[in-house]
Amino acid sequence: MVNSYAGYDDAAVAAAGARAGADVVRALYGQRLDRVDKGAGDFATTADLAAEKAILGVLRAARPDDAVVGEEGGEQGARGAARQWLVDPLCGTLNYAVGNMAVAVNVALCGGAAAVADPFSGEVFRTDGEAAAWVRRDGGDDVPLVPTSASGxxxxxxxxxxxxxxxxxxxxxxxxxxxxxxxxxRVVSTTLALAWVAAGKRAAYVTDGGDLSGSVHFAAGIALCRAAGCVVTGIDGAALGETCGGLVAAADHETHARLVSMLRRSAAVHRVAAVEHVGEA
Known part of the structure; x- marks a missing residue:
């Protein structure tokens, strides 16, 4: 059997996987889907599972010796593999389940190439994991991602x-x-927003959380932002995973500095209030 992915570099593999997942998500949109309860109000749908299966099919065919961590299926593939892919087949499941099209399909090689697909716009954002990132719309040519804070x-x-x-x-x-x-x-509740920062559609994205750099939800978007030249740190301005966690991804240093300054002042106010409360007790 001929390997249809022969000669693909990692960025092309990531994009092919993201497109495969996006095709499934788009095809199942609006249908009545079974749900799998994941606890704490979270759930997966038939579309999540089917999209992850499609992505895994691409990765297994193109990179059979690599390991994969899927949002729904967990760790799969070669144990102890030197390379590992992170897959979020449908980021924004709650949006999707109520007919909101603000969703993303994320595929990332740890420390390397990544892709984010928007199933409904036809856009596929990808990076080689180094200093280049592009978007391809509806099968057209690659266009470099150029972040800007102009939208505010x-x-x-x-x-x-x-x-x-x-x-x-x-x-x-x-x-x-x-x-x-x-x-x-703006509040869209999907990491598609990170791709929008890289593409200049958003000035920044802010979220709480722990170390998100190795998250199936965030890894692809973070890779895009970094390759496009965005400023990416934790909410305290430190490198991702170094201290309190969370994420601030900004189109430029000025936007990043403003947001982090606000976040630091808020944290300082709460620290003072906590000390005063203890003193009064």
Whole structure:
């Protein structure tokens, strides 16, 4: 049997996997789908499972010696493999289940190439994992990703859990006067927003969380942003995974500095309040 992926580099494999998953997500959109309860209000659908199967088919054919971690299927493939792929077949399942098209399909090689597909716009964002990132629309030519903060739009993830509360609460960021003076908030609840930062459709993206660099949800979007030249750190401005976690991905240094400054001031206010509370007790 001829390997149809012969000669594909990792970026092309990631894009092919993301496209395969996106085709499934698009085909099943609007249908009545079975749900698999994952606890804490979270669930997967038939579309999540089928999309992951399609992506795994591409990765197994193209890179049979690599390991894979899937959002739904967990660790699969060669044990102890030097290379590992991270797969989120449908980021934004809750959106999708109610007919909202704001979803993404994420495929990333740890420390390397990555791709994010938008099943409904036809866009596939990809990077070689180094210093280049592109978007291809409806099978057209690759167009370099050029981040810009011109829109002033900042996506903020308001989904729980909130491990850094009360020092950081995303909703409090939106209420700060200096935020309103420079930005306008958006909430899409999908890591497609990271691809939008890399592509210049958003000025920044902010979310709470632990070390997100190795997350099936975030790895592909983070790789895109870094390759496109965005500024990517934890919510405290430190390198991802170094301290409190979370994520700030900004189109440029000025936008990043403003957001991190606001987040640090909010955290400082909560620290002072906590000390005063202890003193009064």
């Amino acid at each position: 739009l900042v996506d903020v993830n308001l989904d729980p859990p909130f491990p850094n509360a009360p020092g950081f609460r995303a909703v409090e960021l939106l209420a700060r006067p200096e935020f309103a003076a420079h930005f306008r908030p």
